[in-house]
Amino acid sequence: MMVVTAEETWHKSAALWSEAQRVFPGGVNSPVRAAVKPYPFYVEGGDGAYIYSVDGVRFIDYVLAYGPLMLGHRHPRVLEALKKQAERGWLFGTPTEVEVRLAKKILQYYHRGGMIRFVNSGTEATMTAIRLARGVTGRRFIVKFNGCYHGAHDNVLVAAGSAAAHYGTPTSLGVPGEVAGLTLVARYNDADMVEKILKEYSNDVAAIIVEPVIGNAGVIPPRDGFLKALREIADKYGVLLIIDEIITGFRLGLGGAQERYGVRADITTLGKIIGGGLPIGAVVAEREIMEYLTPAGKVFNAGTFNAHPLAMAAGLATIEVLETGEPYSVAEYAAAKVAEALEDAASRKGVDYVVNRVASMLQIFFHKGPVEYPEDAMKSNKMLYQRLHEELLKLGVFIAPSQLEAIFTSGAHHKEVVESTLNAIEEAFKRL
Numbered sequence: 016m017m018v019v020t021a022e023e024t025w026h027k028s029a030a031l032w033s034e035a036q037r038v039f040p041g042g043v044n045s046p047v048r049a050a051v052k053p054y055p056f057y058v059e060g061g062d063g064a065y066i067y068s069v070d071g072v073r074f075i076d077y078v079l080a081y082g083p084l085m086l087g088h089r090h091p092r093v094l095e096a097l098k099k100q101a102e103r104g105w106l107f108g109t110p111t112e113v114e115v116r117l118a119k120k121i122l123q124y125y126h127r128g129g130m131i132r133f134v135n136s137g138t139e140a141t142m143t144a145i146r147l148a149r150g151v152t153g154r155r156f157i158v159k160f161n162g163c164y165h166g167a168h169d170n171v172l173v174a175a176g177s178a179a180a181h182y183g184t185p186t187s188l189g190v191p192g193e194v195a196g197l198t199l200v201a202r203y204n205d206a207d208m209v210e211k212i213l214k215e216y217s218n219d220v221a222a223i224i225v226e227p228v229i230g231n232a233g234v235i236p237p238r239d240g241f242l243k244a245l246r247e248i249a250d251k252y253g254v255l256l257i258i259d260e261i262i263t264g265f266r267l268g269l270g271g272a273q274e275r276y277g278v279r280a281d282i283t284t285l286g287k288i289i290g291g292g293l294p295i296g297a298v299v300a301e302r303e304i305m306e307y308l309t310p311a312g313k314v315f316n317a318g319t320f321n322a323h324p325l326a327m328a329a330g331l332a333t334i335e336v337l338e339t340g341e342p343y344s345v346a347e348y349a350a351a352k353v354a355e356a357l358e359d360a361a362s363r364k365g366v367d368y369v370v371n372r373v374a375s376m377l378q379i380f381f382h383k384g385p386v387e388y389p390e391d392a393m394k395s396n397k398m399l400y401q402r403l404h405e406e407l408l409k410l411g412v413f414i415a416p417s418q419l420e421a422i423f424t425s426g427a428h429h430k431e432v433v434e435s436t437l438n439a440i441e442e443a444f445k446r447l
């Protein structure tokens with residue numbers, strides 16, 4: 016196994032990092048990328064489960080671009096679809112056949128018989144879904160949960176304030192209090208709290224938005240009955256339930272969390288996997304809701320790049336491969352093995368730990384009790400996780416640099432890849 020340290024061998028990455036710090040705020044274009052210490056490795060390319068740095072180091076990739084690469088890097092079917100589309104041209108400002116094909120494919124699994132609007136990111140998808148819910152209901156407030164992330168726009172950059180139980184306070188400068196005040200924050204996995212909020216604001220709540228399995232506070236599964244309770248509460252108060260399947264869609268199986276947990280959204284947001292690694296987002300719902308969107312209705316949405324042909328082609332090829340079922344069995348076997356290895360190694364080390372896993376997403380928390388709520392995740396030993404990330408990186412395994420992200424596996428994480436990961440995990444814990 017190649018053992019390298021950042022300091023010794025990442026010369027090219029170091030040089031690029033110093034240039035990057037002069038041209039990008041914080042050196043990066045999305046904050047989590049700066050969490051790789053002492054600086055991020057710069058990528059030359061990827062293939063299957065591997066990612067190659069400009070310094071010639073190979074890593075087994077368990078970040079997978081934070082979720083989209085369910086087939087791993089450079090899957091031949093996706094590459095072929097991209098090449099074919101690129102040969103024909105890649106942006107026209109007028110519709111293409113492939114957007115209809117991808118829409119019909121997605122609608123086989125989400126809101127069958129419904130409609131879809133393609134946008135360019137998960138952020139745009141949740142922003143549009145919330146506007147749509149407000150347009151449909153004529154109401155102002157939304158309910159979100161602590162620990163759930165829905166993108167980088169004002170309505171959802173909100174967490175519970177300490178002064179008031181559930182009044183939202185902005186988590187970013189630049190989000191006006193008046194905007195954050197329209198977002199009520201409930202506790203994840205606590206349906207009673209949602210009901211209390213809805214009783215109080217009953218006539219003015221447009222939507223509840225939830226990550227069905229949290230992938231942005233580590234991995235936290237829903238408690239038994241939590242999602243179904245949200246469905247019932249939403250119906251009782253005439254509120255729309257937005258299930259944000261931007262991570263879970265096509266990851267927990269073709270039908271995502273809704274299929275897995277037997278729950279139905281009024282509006283589903285998708286992203287990541289449905290673009291096969293190209294920028295994408297989507298809003299999906301029944302026709303009566305979707306027809307509020309422009310130009311059919313009066314809730315505005317538009318985009319120069321909406322339904323970008325390259326993203327459509329990559330997404331369609333990806334889902335066609337996923338339909339064989341094989342990537343799911345490979346990815347879930349790998350995730351189970353990695354989870355088991357983390358548990359064994361942590362237990363041998365004698366540290367407190369919990370591993371949460373749902374299908375091909377998992378995370379380890381250095382924490383005694385169960386991690387059922389995002390508050391539990393916050394209490395875990397983040398320094399120790401950071402050390403684990405660093406040691407694994409030196410051993411050629413790339414896991415999320417932040418405790419609050421997920422470890423993902425893909426259809427390319429075959430047995431040999433898993434075997435070398437297990438050895439690295441054992442060695443990394445010895446060095447902690």
Ligand SMILES: Cc1ncc(COP(=O)(O)O)c(C=O)c1O
Nearest residue numbers: 136137138164165166259261262
């Ligand atoms: C559940 C969830 N929703 C929305 C988003 C935002 O998606 P994007 O980064 O494509 O804007 C993310 C991104 O990680 C996410 O995990």
